[in-house]
Amino acid sequence: MAESTSGDSSNSNPTPPPAPVPEHKSWADVAEEEVAEEANAASASSTAASSLNVDELTIDEKKKATKFLDEPEDSNIQAVTSGDTPYNSASTFEDLNLSPELLKGLYVEMKFQKPSKIQAISLPMILNPPHKDLIAQAHNGSGKTTCFVLGMLSRVDPKMQVPQALCICPTRELTIQNMEVLRKMGKYTGISSECAIPADSRDALPISKRAPIMAQVVIGTPGTIKKWMSFKKLGVSRLKILVFDEADQMLAEDGFKDNSLRIMKEIEKVNPHCQVLLFSATFNDTVKNFVSRTVKKDHNQLFVKKEELSLEAVKQYKVNCPDELSKIEVIKDYIFEIGENVGQTIIFVRTRNSAKMLHKSLVDLGYEVTSIQGALDNEERDKIVKEFRDGLTQVLISTDVLARGFDQQQVNLVINYDLPVKYTAEYTREPEPDYEVYLHRVGRAGRFGRKGAVFNLICGERDENLMAKIERHFGTHVTEVQEKNVEDYKRALKEAGLLQ
DNA sequence: TGTCAGA
DSSP states (O other), X not given: OOOOTTSOOSTTOSSOOOSSOOSSOOHHHHHHHHHHHHHHHHHTTTOGXXXXXXXXXXXXXXXXXSOOSSSOTTOOOEEEOOTTOOOOOOSSGGGGXXXXXXXXXXXXXXXXXXXXXXXXXXXXHHHSTTOOOXXXXXXXXXXXXXHHHHHHHHHOOTTOOSOOEEEEOSSHHHHHHHHHHHHHXXXXXXXXXXXXXXXXXXXXXXXXXXXXXXXXXXXXXXXXXXHHHHTTOSOOTTOOEEEEETHXXXXXXXXXXXXXXXXXXXXXXXXXXXXXXXXXXXXXXXXXXXHHHHSOTTOEEEEOOGGGTSOTTEEEEEEEOSXXXXXXXXXXXXXXXXXXXXXXXXXXXXSHHHHHHHHHHHHHTTOOEEEEOTTSOHHHHHHHHHHHHTTSOSEEEEOGGGTSSOOOTTEEEEEESSOOBOOXXXXXXXXXXXXXXXXXXXXXXXXXXXXXXXXXXXXXXXXXXXXXXXXXXXXXXXXXXXXXXXXXXXXXXXXXXXXX
């Protein structure tokens, strides 16, 4: 059984006996506290975690009193490192032995000054030999992308024109977004890259007639990557680093598990030392347990408590609506009316069809909105996202295609037209909220510590229960806004910092 | 049900 520095690896004492926990915990406090939890969770199945030693990473909080780029200073990230490889957190990008070209990209193109907290901790683990696998959880909008993009760019040997880094994302949109970051950051490196997503239908060449991929970095969606690999157009024998963005979804039973595992195994077969990075803002216990068995045994991991994940920057509200129609009225007569100038808005719906219907309803009422969902043509999807990014549209209706990762700083308002629900085969049971999706949706607002608000439109007892469970899960209170009370909405938006 | 694809 585990040896851990928390001193107690038995199940009998899940909470160490510390004094009353102060509001602002020091790193070490949390590390110890959580290690015990971790050990317990892991003990159920004898996983890798059970043989981990815990190094409390030496971060002198006081020395680092200056604010990190984007994360709450007191955010607690629990690090578990395997073996005895010591890692020092990086207080500057210079600490990381990056090439001058990469540094230039970071400072000039990205306009970064210093690593965010997750970057400071994870980058040494990613970049330093022996290049262990890493499972990393970090808050929404905290700079996860930079971590793995930097990892990929810095591992590529510029002299070899073959794929050396591969990143797999759940959606086309996230692939494109990540590629834009990579190209910007790697602008001065000369590293080549290619998106593995379905091409525009017109200039699509059959895969069998395509030249093999030479690009050094490939980012794409699972279907296309699998296809390219099976047609031997994407060689993986020289891969040094494999990244799963939104890893919990990529490895979830009802997500992309099969595809992801197939790709991972294929790579492992020819290339057992390829470093694997798993990044997400969320890892529920089931997935957490599974992924830690999926990667190599001596992996490192970073986790955040779920209570800490709900961004304080984003205020959460709920509106009880007597029926579906009144949801539309709430949106147009109150939220749109009062929140006219608060920035861009994303309205999340559960199904493709409701995206279409709500779009039509709002357009019929004279509002300029667009909508996106997976049934649209790829060209159409790209166009709608571009228009939204360019600020040509203010309101975007979306299924959960955009729930994760979509980074648009002007989005200050998120409306949950439908609450996210976990799909369960046993529909006899009462529905469970999808906590992870909820958190990801909320995270579309308040990017990089900006202000934001989310309105949850509740209809009926079922929704009330779901909402209550969400509140309980994250340990937060979601303020109710009276359906037809203008002042309530105003107060909410003021409180969120979106209204004078 | 939604996310990826393709028979």
